[in-house]
Amino acid sequence: SDAGLPGSVFVPSGRARLAKWHMVVSSHLNTFYPARRALRVYMHHGPGFGILGNKTAIAMKNDVFLGLSEAERRWFETLRPGIFERERAFFAVGFPKSDALVRGDYDRAATLASLGLQQRPTILITSHWQPAATVRILGDAPLRLLATAFPGNNVIQTGHPWLWEPNRDIPADWQRELTARLRDVESSHPNARFVQTSDVEPLLAAADLLVADHSSVMTTFSLTDRPIVFFDNPQMEFCIAEFHDLFRRASHTFSQPEEIAPACRAALAGPQARAAGRRAMRETFYANPGHAAEAAAHVLASIGSVCSVRSPKWARILAMSHGQGAAALP
Template identity: 25%
Template sequence: MADKRYLFYISQNYSYAILRPLQAAILARGDKVAWFLEGNEVDANFLHPDECQLMTVREVKNYNPAAVFYPSNIAPTFLPGINVAVFHGFDAGKLDKRGNNDHFKIRNCFDLYCTQGPSTTKPFTNLAKQYSHFKVIETGWCALDNLYRTQVTRSEGRPTILLCSTFSKKLSCAPHLFDTVKKLSQSNRWRWLVQFHPKMPSEIVNQYKSIQNDNLSFVETDDVIPLLQQADVMVCDTSSVLIMFLLLAKPVVTFNNIDPQKHLLNISEAELLEQTIEKALSKPTELISEIEDFIRETHPYRDGQSSVRVLNAVDEVLSGKFDLDKKPSDFFRQFKMRKKLNYWAL
């Protein structure tokens, strides 16, 4: 039986960490995988020496993948293989300009959605009944396989606080918490790690870099998982990275979260940050119970085998088991994709 070929189509540096567990599962099967990097926001220097990069759409056509994986919301529909959505994060409740949840918007790009847990499977399954041109299979998120497989050895006895923030000016906690974090980091009580979304404005990044000291480190990385494992408490806003942290059954303090549910400790005043972190570190029984309920709905898979389930789901679709309608044409979106890739052939 011939080796299957798969393609990873990425446009952001964080996609490397999302797809590498899936790459490991593909290679373990004896199959092949290649990477295609689109745009200026993804750095080819993050590729490992043994990873294969395709440089042009023509090379992708010749490679002829059975499936193309996208940790993104949109995808070209003119490449070979089925289009598989594996998501770039969790549903954080963010709304588009019309007030609709952007996480569940159907853009007629994908043949298969590999959902992370019941809270995403149910809405996408309902949408699949409505649109009938894609399949939804719950697999867990491949990006989290290493979250459960590897453990980080703690080198310090004091608690570690991880500050993460989205780049949106409207939603970001970073500008509002700067003075408080600066003050708290001058104490030796806690160790601070700071990591922001890659699109965070440079002035905010430089602001936090300027206060680095023995207690606070600014971390630039394409893989946030080791930071999540090291920290005891996360401070965040509405960034979906907070969901990954919660899945480790650890508390999150949010600042002006847009949907502050019971599994979060939400504040609206920077002055409350210190005492709320202290509460989080105490791990109140009721809070941990709410977090466990959240995990069961969001991502109940803790076996590190989500990548295997993703590949099994792809096999099901490729087998022709499902009778899917043809995807509706989306001329304007696909025209923009062709223009971006400078590819006009059929």
């Protein structure tokens, strides 16, 4: 929470530009460039790569890339050989936001109670915001069908915040209509809830089954090793075809509304049927599960006061990136 931070950490942008910084750490591309040299460090805001597009442009705009895994490094180097050879460094730290989920820090009972739900098996439906996503294609059908088919289970619908918040990519009329339909399902089914949140991890911790699309939320849920049902939309083309296969291997699949309830029944009846696929997904997207924040902090502390790739000390950072020397990741 920002409430515990001293006011001195907040600096007006004009003053910040003129101040001396050793590094600027971002989870999105930004336009803040200090007047004096500083390393630009990027870390993921979501735990996915190779799904929606070629992200090499992001890596090219940064000096240090805090990546998800060694698989991500290999993917970058296949797309652009030598990208992390001399002018950029890559560290497979993992995804810090998932640490609490892996550690079991969330209180499932408290989460369900806060939603007015009973302590019983729970199905969570998530959705990306893009046109090929579950809610964009199927609307309220997943929540309605599953709340009806599983009256003894909790069924929760959530999704990317852009599905509900004003933005230029989704028409406001569509948002209002969908929200009204989801609220109607919620009011007519006592086991159904529609939750608008940007913090999905507590819901993932409370879920026994995830219904997901190509959103990286599916990769996060694989950390729980619980069953997944995947909306295998024919309109969705993965950037890396083998990742599409990985999503399928980690889940039971459906592509039409009438297939969703049977897929959920099969997944709940055989929770270990796709365990090998879920393990492959975890290994592909997550280094240091449960300890990613520690790994990221170790990298930043080890970089220290180096503020430019032109520094004589940059060679030490590259050696760390290549796993050489005492300063490499523990």
